[in-house]
Amino acid sequence: MRRFMDDEVLSGIVYEALGAEADVVGVDRLRGGSRKGVYRVHTGGARGGSVIVYSWAGAENFWPAGEAVDPAHPFAPASGLVPFLAAQRRLDDLGVRVPRVLLADDSRRRHPADVAVVEDVAGGTLEAFLETDPAPASHALSELAAMLDVMHQQHSQHYGRVDVLERGDQAGGDSCEQLVLDRAIEDLAEAAERDPRVGSAVSPLHDRLQELATRVAPRTEHGLIHGELGPDHVLVDASGHPVLIDIEGLMFFDVEWEHVFLQLRFGGHYPVLARPGLDPARLDLYMLAMRLSLVAGPLRLLDGDFPHRTVMRDIAEHNAKAALASLAQ
CATH class of the missing domain: 3.90.1200.10 (Aminoglycoside phosphotransferase (APH), C-terminal lobe)
Structure with missing residues (x-):
């Protein structure tokens, strides 16, 4: 049984990203991802709205384990905070629109995996x-x-x-x-x-x-x-x-x-x-x-x-x- 992020952990991460004014009132786990979990967290109070939380935990990765590959290979699975932040910085510097990063955390203090909180671009795909x-x-x-x-x-x-x-x-x-x-x-x-x-x-x-x-x-x-x-x-x-x-x-x-x-x-x-x-x-x-x-x-x-x-x-x-x-x- 896969264990995804629970609301208490998500609340703590969003609290750290937005501050005490953020009151988590709902969580949706979004479909589609195969290597990371993507959660829309709804907030009330003075910081009402929503943010997106990424989790690169092993339980979020649906790909079966395969043979070890060189992580530097261009076709190696790209997963985790390091490639995400490197890509985000490079695209942002070029003026290519990507979601704003509100929190990046690889400390494992709240969650045993890399996590990021980013802007919720809620207009649809x-x-x-x-x-x-x-x-x-x-x-x-x-x-x-x-x-x-x-x-x-x-x-x-x-x-x-x-x-x-x-x-x-x-x-x-x-x-x-x-x-x-x-x-x-x-x-x-x-x-x-x-x-x-x-x-x-x-x-x-x-x-x-x-x-x-x-x-x-x-x-x-x-x-x-x-x-x-x-x-x-x-x-x-x-x-x-x-x-x-x-x-x-x-x-x-x-x-x-x-x-x-x-x-x-x-x-x-x-x-x-x-x-x-x-x-x-x-x-x-x-x-x-x-x-x-x-x-x-x-x-x-x-x-x-x-x-x-x-x-x-x-x-x-x-x-x-x-x-x-x-x-x-």
């Missing part, structure tokens, strides 16, 4: 606005495109998560494309164990990955990317401006990796975010690699007790079909 309110969604989408321009135009000769580079470490591997290829081959093997259709096509999918990789020319500069930017990871504030969340994976990498994810998650709205000058060879390799990741990852998550199981099955099913269909192209 861009995903919801795109479905229900096209006018404000269009404005927010255009602003998001400008934000991404600012991020992607930040360059580094080294690739890796922001917190890793800040402490002077370097990610392993020879190049972004080699890291993606290596991961895709691992994802293919893992997906094949869980999906018979993928299993029957391991050889042609492996050959296709290798062929696409041979077309990619070397590169020496990398852009700043969110890494998992879907419309559910963009909030819209009361003034209609987009706010990025789930930022722990912020890293310097090939911007094409970001764009294939944007294309998959934004669908028909992607043309607003599309940009000229992207490398078509990288896009082709990264799209197939992303498809395989979105088969293996959700199916791996379902090995545990992740509650929103239908969503994960649908993601895996959709991307398995797309990966197999790519063999006919």
